Amino acid sequence: MIWQLDLIILVLVIVCAIAAINVKDLLSAAILLGAYSFLLCLLWAIMGAVDVAFTEATVGAGVSTVFCVAAVFHTTRRTTD
Amino acid sequence: MKLIGKLTIFLCGTLLIVFANKFPDFGDPHSPAATHLSPYFIEHTMADTSVPNIVTSVLADYRGYDTMFETTVILAAGLACFFLLRLPEEEEKEIYFRHVPTGVTIRIEECGAAPEDSEVFQRIDSQWVPCDIIIRSTSRLLIPFIQIFALYVVAHGHHSPGGGFQGGVVLGAAVILFAISHNLRTTVAKIGEKSAAIMSAAGVFIYAGTGALCLVLGESFLNYGALAPILGTDRVMARSHGILIVEIGVALAVMSVMIWIYYNLSSAGKQDEGL
Structure with missing residues (x-):
């Protein structure tokens, strides 16, 4: 495990998480969640849990992002809060 | 409301960070999991099930119970989406067609005579109408390879990362890609909601049925060794084959639930026009 790489990815995970909560555009929030999932997938792969990384990449970054975008498609993009 | 949410996140995060120090270190050989559980699986998996990928056999x-109920949870998610979102079929007010040779869009009002959906007249959505030959051709080229890769992932789960x-x-995502690149009606015509x-x-039935078959053959639920007489192999190989059978069940359930959720979510339950 390379701690420099680990640190960079962990910081990016936190940045993505905070940005996904704070962003006003719901479509951006969906895409940020996908990026968050993909960074987590990288973390699992670094830790050697390749099966979990694969699941995270397919379910978290792949299909759930599509579901979020499909849900945003039927509502407004701007959030009020 | 937003303040309460942020306060909750802050509280949970602080608790996590404070108690993360109490966890055993990453890869610590003296942690409880590494002293009691892992050695058993590492030493016995190959002899018990003849599966090199320990994760799959675990x-x-x-x-096995855990994965069975996980699959049931996925099915429950699909059912929840169905009951929450699905609307009864209703008469459409206005439908749109594209005259393909000229590219003219035709709007047909209520009770108007609609042309047949053919090569010349193409039914299109009212909201979002892509007519991009590059996207269609690319996804048409990609989808077979994605599906073959998905089958490889299912079948090769014994030896490499992956599984049901x-x-x-990935199989479900291939169908969703088809739905995004073409349209929802074409996809529903190929894989109907009922079949999904x-x-x-x-x-789920394949998974639970395999377990029940072991019960019928006189051993405990999901003990695939009992299938040895049916499969014509010894007990160790029977456990390996049993894993493959339940993985196929999981793959079938997960694929169709993903498609089913997408149908209901992308069309807001109407299943005619969608993303």
Whole structure:
């Protein structure tokens, strides 16, 4: 495990998480969640849990992002809060 | 409301960070998991099930109950989306057609005579109408390879990362890609909602049925060794084959639930026009 790489990815995970909560555009929030999932997938792969990384990449970054975008498609993009 | 949410996140995060120090270090050989559980699986998996990928054998064999109810949870998610979102079919007010040779869009009002959906007249959505030959051709080229890769992931889960869940999701994603690049009606015509629902139940049934078959053959639930006389192999290989059978069940269930949720979510339950 390379701690420099680990640190960079962990910081990016936190940045993505905070940005996904704070962003006003719901479509951006969906895409940020996908990026968050993909960074987590990288973390699992670094830790050697390749099966979990694969699941995270397919379910978290792949299909759930599509579901979020499909849900945003039927509502407004701007959030009020 | 936003303040309460942020306060909760801050509280949970602080608790996590404070107690993360109490966890054993990453890869610590003296942690409870590494002294009691892991050595058993590392030493016995190959002899017990003849599966090189320990994760697969733990998920589908040693912890078979867990994966079975995970699959049931996925089915429950599909059912929840169906009951929450699905609307009864209703008469459409206005429908749109594209005259393909000229590219003219035709709007047909209520009670108007609609042309047949053919090569010349193409039914299109009212909201979002892509007519991009590059996207269509690319996804048409990609989808067979994605599906073959998904089948490889399912079938090769014994030896490499992967298995029923991942393969099923990739299979479902291939169909979703088809739905995004073409349109929802074409996809529903190929894989109907009913068949998606039946397949998702059938996947769970394959899993639970394999377990029940072991019960009928006189051993405990999901003990695939009992299938040895049926499969014509010894007990160790029977456990390996049993894992493959339940992985196929999981893949079937996960694939069809993903498609089913997408149908309901992308069209807001109407299943005619969608993303």
